[in-house]
Amino acid sequence: MVASQDDTSIETTNDIRLDSDTLLLVRGLKTNFYTYEGVVKALDNVQFELKRGDTLAIVGETGCGKSVTAKSILRLVDSPGRIEEGQILFQDVNEEGENVIIDLLQSTEDEMRKIRGNKIAIVFQDPATYPNPVFRIGDQIAEVIALHQDLSRDVLEMKIARLEDALRTNPDAENVEEITTRIEEYKSQLDSPPPPTDKEKKEAAKKRTVETLKLVRMPSAEQTINQYPHELSGGMRQRALIAMALSCNPRILIADEATTALDVTVQAQVLKLLNVLKTELDASIIIITHDLGVVAETCTRVAVMYAGVVVEYTNTDELFSDPIHPYTSGLLRAIPKITEKVEHLLQITGTVPNLIHPPSGCRFHPRCEFATEICAQQRPPREEIKPAHWIECHHPQGSMKGRKR
Amino acid sequence: MALISPRTIDLKTGHAQLALQKHIAGCARAIRRVIWHMRLRDYVIRRLLLAIPVVIGVLAITFVLAYVMGDPVGIYTQERTSPEAVEAIRRAHGLDRPLYEQFFFYLRDLASGDWGYSVSARLPVTQVIATRLPATIELSLFAIVFAIALGIPLGILSATKKDRWPDHVTRVVALAGVSMPIFWFALMLKYVFFFQFYMAGLPALPEGGRYTFTVLPYTPITGFLLIDSIITLNPVLFMDGLVHLILPGFALGYLTLAIITRMMRSSMLEVLKEDYITLARSKGLRERVVIYRHALRNAMIPTVTVIGLAFGGLMSGAVLTETIFSWPGLGRWSTRAILNSDIPSINAFTLLVAFIFVGANLVVDLVYGALDPRIRYG
Numbered sequence: 001m002v003a004s005q006d007d008t009s010i011e012t013t014n015d016i017r018l019d020s021d022t023l024l025l026v027r028g029l030k031t032n033f034y035t036y037e038g039v040v041k042a043l044d045n046v047q048f049e050l051k052r053g054d055t056l057a058i059v060g061e062t063g064c065g066k067s068v069t070a071k072s073i074l075r076l077v078d079s080p081g082r083i084e085e086g087q088i089l090f091q092d093v094n095e096e097g098e099n100v101i102i103d104l105l106q107s108t109e110d111e112m113r114k115i116r117g118n119k120i121a122i123v124f125q126d127p128a129t130y131p132n133p134v135f136r137i138g139d140q141i142a143e144v145i146a147l148h149q150d151l152s153r154d155v156l157e158m159k160i161a162r163l164e165d166a167l168r169t170n171p172d173a174e175n176v177e178e179i180t181t182r183i184e185e186y187k188s189q190l191d192s193p194p195p196p197t198d199k200e201k202k203e204a205a206k207k208r209t210v211e212t213l214k215l216v217r218m219p220s221a222e223q224t225i226n227q228y229p230h231e232l233s234g235g236m237r238q239r240a241l242i243a244m245a246l247s248c249n250p251r252i253l254i255a256d257e258a259t260t261a262l263d264v265t266v267q268a269q270v271l272k273l274l275n276v277l278k279t280e281l282d283a284s285i286i287i288i289t290h291d292l293g294v295v296a297e298t299c300t301r302v303a304v305m306y307a308g309v310v311v312e313y314t315n316t317d318e319l320f321s322d323p324i325h326p327y328t329s330g331l332l333r334a335i336p337k338i339t340e341k342v343e344h345l346l347q348i349t350g351t352v353p354n355l356i357h358p359p360s361g362c363r364f365h366p367r368c369e370f371a372t373e374i375c376a377q378q379r380p381p382r383e384e385i386k387p388a389h390w391i392e393c394h395h396p397q398g399s400m401k402g403r404k405r
Numbered sequence: 406m407a408l409i410s411p412r413t414i415d416l417k418t419g420h421a422q423l424a425l426q427k428h429i430a431g432c433a434r435a436i437r438r439v440i441w442h443m444r445l446r447d448y449v450i451r452r453l454l455l456a457i458p459v460v461i462g463v464l465a466i467t468f469v470l471a472y473v474m475g476d477p478v479g480i481y482t483q484e485r486t487s488p489e490a491v492e493a494i495r496r497a498h499g500l501d502r503p504l505y506e507q508f509f510f511y512l513r514d515l516a517s518g519d520w521g522y523s524v525s526a527r528l529p530v531t532q533v534i535a536t537r538l539p540a541t542i543e544l545s546l547f548a549i550v551f552a553i554a555l556g557i558p559l560g561i562l563s564a565t566k567k568d569r570w571p572d573h574v575t576r577v578v579a580l581a582g583v584s585m586p587i588f589w590f591a592l593m594l595k596y597v598f599f600f601q602f603y604m605a606g607l608p609a610l611p612e613g614g615r616y617t618f619t620v621l622p623y624t625p626i627t628g629f630l631l632i633d634s635i636i637t638l639n640p641v642l643f644m645d646g647l648v649h650l651i652l653p654g655f656a657l658g659y660l661t662l663a664i665i666t667r668m669m670r671s672s673m674l675e676v677l678k679e680d681y682i683t684l685a686r687s688k689g690l691r692e693r694v695v696i697y698r699h700a701l702r703n704a705m706i707p708t709v710t711v712i713g714l715a716f717g718g719l720m721s722g723a724v725l726t727e728t729i730f731s732w733p734g735l736g737r738w739s740t741r742a743i744l745n746s747d748i749p750s751i752n753a754f755t756l757l758v759a760f761i762f763v764g765a766n767l768v769v770d771l772v773y774g775a776l777d778p779r780i781r782y783g
């Protein structure tokens with residue numbers, strides 16, 4: 001039968017079923033960078049998923065591929081980087097309200113553009129370099145809104161509000177009747193609004209920009225839209241970047257070290273804000289960080305990355321109470337406790353490997369105290385060692401210590 | 406009562422046509438505009454004030470230059486002029502006075518429009534400038550417009566198609582512009598587009614001059630041929646002038662074109678690596694919008710510097726082009742002046758070039774301010 005032959009071949013996007021609450025599934029993602037020194041294998045078989053309403057943390061040291069993962073999801077990896085293989089399945093809701101699954105790596109550039117900034121938005125690391133220095137903050141935000149949102153209803157509502165306002169303040173105007181009929185006419189159009197002109201669209205986008213800035217608790221939003229990035233402080237700029245990302249109510253917000261460049265107080269504010277906004281906007285968040293404190297406070301799930309591999313993936317409480325991968329337990333041990341006096345900070349010996357020639361087998365084995373021969377020869381398979389707790393390790397620790405395979 | 410009683414509500418804007426309200430809104434708008442202009446005006450004034458020391462420095466140097474080139478009396482005397490006569494001339498021209506006094510005389514004369522007599526042109530210097538400066542400016546402007554109009558798109562193309570064939574072609578074009586000596590290139594242009602075209606019976610381009618003076622009458626008003634022909638509503642003269650500009654303008658502008666192209670390419674490549682370009686892409690903007698809206702304005706800043714400097718260079722460097730294309734501009738006159746030790750002419754030419762550089766830099770600064778808000782309010 002023809003159909004059975006199809007089944008054995010590579011499954012197409014249509015065949016894939018995702019749990020209805022899975023928003024994003026990254027599977028077997030592999031990204032390489034072709035540099036003069038050689039091929040940097042930045043991501044190798046990265047796998048994790050994001051559930052609806054979750055806050056997923058991707059943690060790891062500098063250079064372990066966190067940002068590359070984020071950029072790969074949006075297909076923003078610049079030359080000389082290339083996404084080699086894998087699947088990034090995004091469960092979207094189409095206009096009829098049905099769930100559709102899109103493989104972002106198979107989409108065309110046009111389809112990707114409709115997703116970027118609209119369905120999946122990203123907040124980048126450095127508020128000093130990411131806003132364009134020569135454009136006003138408001139224009140930069142309004143640009144995204146005008147690009148992705150249908151503003152025709154906004155325009156119509158704006159017109160109605162303006163006329164009603166005028167009526168309220170001038171009840172004895174000469175042409176009250178004309179105005180009322182006009183308002184009625186506009187109201188009847190609300191279900192199928194006429195396409196607005198560019199000028200009206202701009203005005204509506206500006207109004208939404210102010211609303212978005214207010215959403216991220218930007219003080220004096222009306223003035224801020226006319227300011228240039230260099231006139232704002234780092235925290236304000238970060239808020240503006242978050243507003244830019246949130247302006248189209250994305251389903252997924254990726255915060256790529258969004259708080260790292262900020263000082264601790266502002267950092268706390270921004271994190272709190274992200275969590276509040278998540279519930280307000282019904283979005284899911286991926287937070288990329290190297291700060292385990294941030295993870296503990298804000299995230300529900302964690303993917304620990306090491307040298308381009310997700311070594312452990314579970315929910316936050318589980319990770320902190322029962323770290324199973326030696327790298328994770330090493331990381332957690334390295335956090336100094338506020339209740340104990342320490343002479344020397346604990347560290348994981350060795351450094352992050354050069355990914356042009358990554359270690360054979362398990363990429364962590366040269367630094368791992370439990371490593372044996374098999375670790376150097378064979379990459380450990382990804383397995384669900386406890387319910388909802390995945391690791392890639394030959395020698396699990398924690399509660400699974402000494403377990404025979 | 407007319408001020409506060411409502412009249413009608415505007416259907417489009419929803420503004421009630423309240424005379425008072427309208428008046429207040431108008432006032433607020435006007436005040437905002439004035440503030441904006443004041444900011445801009447302050448910036449312009451700052452730049453202008455900074456230009457003053459430069460101009461004074463140039464004046465001092467040109468003044469001293471006259472002494473460096475030998476005894477200034479030398480021009481007016483011959484070998485058999487008696488020492489008494491030499492002294493008389495020296496006194497008559499104030500050359501026996503202290504140097505600082507002479508400097509002030511020099512400044513006074515410049516200010517009063519007495520720039521001296523050009524021996525090489527047998528005319529007062531100011532008259533020579535009045536006829537020749539417009540010709541040179543016209544040629545330089547044509548060349549720079551040509552260089553910008555072609556150089557910037559080529560640079561962008563080269564950067565966005567890096568290491569692909571458009572980049573390689575553009576690189577060859579730019580390299581040719583930098584390496585070909587201008588006199589050789591100008592002669593080749595003449596050989597091909599005038600001589601060979603003429604021989605082949607094709608519509609040939611003129612080989613020199615500003616217009617076909619044997620056929621067309623032309624009385625200068627402003628001295629700018631194209632402007633004058635528009636003023637006098639003379640399309641034939643306009644087209645004739647334009648056709649005469651093509652070859653010399655191309656010859657003169659090609660080097661600048663090459664420099665602008667390369668500069669645009671490198672600054673564009675630099676900007677495309679910036680974080681804000683990644684941000685623009687992450688918004689889902691089209692690549693065309695990313696390049697022309699987000700990258701171009703940032704990449705223009707270094708390019709504008711080069712354009713400003715190149716324009717000054719064009720004005721002073723048009724000597725070869727003007728000679729080859731018999732262009733009645735400053736370049737040919739200044740060469741003759743230098744060969745004849747015609748000091749008033751040399752001084753005037755040096756001053757003009759300095760003013761043009763100062764002016765070009767001022768324009769560059771203003772364009773900077775327009776492009777980059779950090780400079781505007783800095």
